[in-house]
Amino acid sequence: MNLILPKRTLSRRHLLQWSGLSGAGLLLNGCASSLFAEQVGQFSEPLNQRIEALMLSQKPAPEFPASAIDPADKLIINTFDSTPNIDPTTFRLTIDGEVNHPMQLSLPELQKMPLTSMTIRHVCVEGWAAIVQWNGVRLRDLVALVQPKADVRYVYFKSADGYYESWDLASAVHPQTLMAYQRNGQPLAPDNGAPLRLASPIKLGYKQSKWVTQITFVSNLTPQKGYWEDYGYEWFGGL
Numbered sequence: 552m553n554l555i556l557p558k559r560t561l562s563r564r565h566l567l568q569w570s571g572l573s574g575a576g577l578l579l580n581g582c583a584s585s586l587f588a589e590q591v592g593q594f595s596e597p598l599n600q601r602i603e604a605l606m607l608s609q610k611p612a613p614e615f616p617a618s619a620i621d622p623a624d625k626l627i628i629n630t631f632d633s634t635p636n637i638d639p640t641t642f643r644l645t646i647d648g649e650v651n652h653p654m655q656l657s658l659p660e661l662q663k664m665p666l667t668s669m670t671i672r673h674v675c676v677e678g679w680a681a682i683v684q685w686n687g688v689r690l691r692d693l694v695a696l697v698q699p700k701a702d703v704r705y706v707y708f709k710s711a712d713g714y715y716e717s718w719d720l721a722s723a724v725h726p727q728t729l730m731a732y733q734r735n736g737q738p739l740a741p742d743n744g745a746p747l748r749l750a751s752p753i754k755l756g757y758k759q760s761k762w763v764t765q766i767t768f769v770s771n772l773t774p775q776k777g778y779w780e781d782y783g784y785e786w787f788g789g790l
């Protein structure tokens with residue numbers, strides 16, 4: 552089912568209500584006393600003001616009509632190694648780093664969150680492009696759930712094949728930056744990054760990590776900026 556998304560930014564409280572997630576199940580390091588604090592109000596805390604301002608300032612990139620979607624094989628499978636075998640029933644997305652509420656989310660939990668669909672152009676620096684539809688959870692909704700601390704400026708994405716990427720926070724909270732679990736409304740194929748991959752119309756293909764298992768919010772980049780970036784590709788990778 553495709554939900555119509557409200558245009559405004561969803562609050563942590565709304566997201567938890569919407570998805571039916573209980574705070575208790577989400578906490579990696581929850582203990583009885585912190586649970587009480589969680590239940591009595593922290594869920595409604597606002598995002599830090601800088602992130603809120605970033606989100607409000609962002610304009611969506613133009614999308615394509617569904618009729619423009621290219622045949623499936625025009626999106627060339629591009630993988631530096633081999634496709635990792637991930638069991639979707641035991642899969643967990645870890646979200647951690649400098650956040651108030653680190654979490655581990657299962658696929659069913661992610662699928663209970665608001666679903667966004669977009670038809671965009673995927674552009675690979677190797678000289679091909681394809682119009683693709685992706686469906687998934689907006690990364691900004693996950694940001695609203697975990698509540699990054701005030702100093703956070705970058706986001707790392709770790710993948711099951713050993714790939715790694717880092718993004719600027721503004722691009723990560725762009726309304727069309729998705730953690731996609733479907734393509735054309737169907738579960739992602741393993742080669743396309745199942746069960747969960749990054750998808751965004753504002754970044755080149757190499758920024759769009761497949762098989763994402765961990766999202767980490769940080770205030771500074773390390774010398775390891777990204778798999779291809781560390782071979783000399785440009786870091787921002789904007790479109």
Ligand SMILES: Nc1nc2c(c(=O)[nH]1)N[C@H]1C(S)=C(S)[C@@H](COP(=O)(O)O)O[C@H]1N2
Pocket residue numbers: 626627628629630631632674675676710711712714742743744756757758759760761762
């Ligand atoms: N984990 C992982 N993600 C990755 C890659 C990779 O090798 N490993 N290749 C990137 C590149 S260069 C491109 S163009 C796209 C290709 O996505 P596709 O294979 O679904 O067409 O995935 C990106 N994400």
Ligand SMILES: [Mo]
Pocket residue numbers: 629674675676677756757
């Ligand atoms: Mo690419």
